[in-house]
Amino acid sequence: MSSPDGQDCRGLRADAESNRRRIIAAAQQVFGERGVSAPLTEVADRAGVGIATLYRRFPTRKALVEEAxxxxxxxxxxxxxxxxxxxxxxxxxxxxxxxxxxxxxxxxxxxxxxxxxxxxxxxxxxxxxxxxxxxxxxxxxxxxxxxxxxxxxxxxxxxxxxxxxxxxxxxxxxxxxxxxxxxxxxxxxxxxxxxxxxxxxxxxxxxxxxxxxxxxxxxxx
Missing domain, CATH: 1.10.357 (Tetracycline Repressor; domain 2)
Structure with a gap:
C-alpha cells in the first residue's frame, strides 16, 4: 500500500517507529546527564531528528518524560x-x-x-x-x-x-x-x-x- 506521493506506508511507519526509538534513547541519555528540564532541542540533536519531528511524536515534555x-x-x-x-x-x-x-x-x-x-x-x-x-x-x-x-x-x-x-x-x-x-x-x-x-x-x-x-x-x- 502506498501513500499519495508514492511512498510505501509500511516504510513510513518503520521510519516513524525508528525516530521514536531514537528520541526515547536520546531523552534517557540527555535527561540522565542534565536532568528532565534539559532543552528538548538537545534531545532532538542527539536523536538525529528535527525538533518538529520530536514534537510530532511527543507534543509535551511530560509525554516524553513519561515514555522515556x-x-x-x-x-x-x-x-x-x-x-x-x-x-x-x-x-x-x-x-x-x-x-x-x-x-x-x-x-x-x-x-x-x-x-x-x-x-x-x-x-x-x-x-x-x-x-x-x-x-x-x-x-x-x-x-x-x-x-x-x-x-x-x-x-x-x-x-x-x-x-x-x-x-x-x-x-x-x-x-x-x-x-x-x-x-x-x-x-x-x-x-x-x-x-x-x-x-x-x-x-x-x-x-x-x-x-x-x-x-x-x-x-x-
Missing part, C-alpha cells in the same frame, strides 16, 4: 508492591530502600526525575502518587511493628535520594557500588536500637521547595 522512564516507573512501583507482599516488616522496609537505591544507580535520569517538579499527569493513572502511598504504608507497618524507630518518616526517603544522587555523580565510573554502603548506614540508623535522637524530619512543603530549587539549578548548568 516507563520501565523505571514500573520498577519503582513493583518495588513497593514487593515490600507490601513481604511478611517481615523490617525486610519489607530494608528491601524497598535497597531497591530504590539500585534503581537510582541503574538509571541516572530517573534519579533526576523523582527529585524534579515535572508534572506527570493522568496518563500513568497517578502511578507516582500510588507508589508514594504504598511506601507510606510500608513505613507505617514497620513503625507499628517496632521494626524501625518511631521518628522515621516518608520524607526521609527523598532526602536519602538526594544523598545517593550526589554519591552516584562522583563515584559512578570508579566506585559504582559505593552507594550501597551509604544505604547500609541509613538502614542501621533506622533500627529502633539506634541510640541517637534525630533532628526533626523535613516538612513536606520545605522538601518540595528543595526539590524545585534542585531542578532549577540543574537546568541552569
Amino acid at each position: 522512564f516507563e520501565d523505571a516507573f514500573a520498577g519503582y512501583d513493583a518495588s513497593a508492591d514487593m515490600a507490601l507482599a513481604e511478611e517481615d516488616p523490617w525486610e519489607a522496609f530494608a528491601g524497598l530502600v535497597e531497591r530504590m537505591g539500585a534503581l537510582q544507580a541503574e538509571n541516572r535520569g530517573f534519579t533526576h526525575l523523582i527529585q524534579s517538579s515535572v508534572p506527570l499527569g493522568h496518563r500513568r493513572d497517578g502511578r507516582r502518587e500510588r507508589t508514594y502511598r504504598k511506601t507510606v504504608e510500608v513505613i507505617d507497618r514497620a513503625r507499628a511493628a517496632g521494626a524501625i524507630r518511631d521518628d522515621v518518616t516518608p520524607e526521609d526517603l527523598p532526602v536519602l535520594s538526594f544523598a545517593l544522587a550526589g554519591i552516584l555523580e562522583v563515584t559512578r565510573d570508579d566506585l559504582p557500588d559505593a552507594w550501597r554502603r551509604h544505604v547500609a548506614y541509613f538502614l542501621a540508623g533506622c533500627r529502633p536500637e539506634a541510640p541517637a535522637t534525630l533532628p526533626p524530619a523535613p516538612a513536606p512543603l520545605h522538601l518540595q521547595r528543595a526539590m524545585l530549587r534542585s531542578g532549577r539549578r540543574r537546568q541552569q548548568r
Whole structure:
C-alpha cells in the first residue's frame, strides 16, 4: 500500500517507529546527564531528528518524560508492591530502600526525575502518587511493628535520594557500588536500637521547595 506521493506506508511507519526509538534513547541519555528540564532541542540533536519531528511524536515534555522512564516507573512501583507482599516488616522496609537505591544507580535520569517538579499527569493513572502511598504504608507497618524507630518518616526517603544522587555523580565510573554502603548506614540508623535522637524530619512543603530549587539549578548548568 502506498501513500499519495508514492511512498510505501509500511516504510513510513518503520521510519516513524525508528525516530521514536531514537528520541526515547536520546531523552534517557540527555535527561540522565542534565536532568528532565534539559532543552528538548538537545534531545532532538542527539536523536538525529528535527525538533518538529520530536514534537510530532511527543507534543509535551511530560509525554516524553513519561515514555522515556516507563520501565523505571514500573520498577519503582513493583518495588513497593514487593515490600507490601513481604511478611517481615523490617525486610519489607530494608528491601524497598535497597531497591530504590539500585534503581537510582541503574538509571541516572530517573534519579533526576523523582527529585524534579515535572508534572506527570493522568496518563500513568497517578502511578507516582500510588507508589508514594504504598511506601507510606510500608513505613507505617514497620513503625507499628517496632521494626524501625518511631521518628522515621516518608520524607526521609527523598532526602536519602538526594544523598545517593550526589554519591552516584562522583563515584559512578570508579566506585559504582559505593552507594550501597551509604544505604547500609541509613538502614542501621533506622533500627529502633539506634541510640541517637534525630533532628526533626523535613516538612513536606520545605522538601518540595528543595526539590524545585534542585531542578532549577540543574537546568541552569
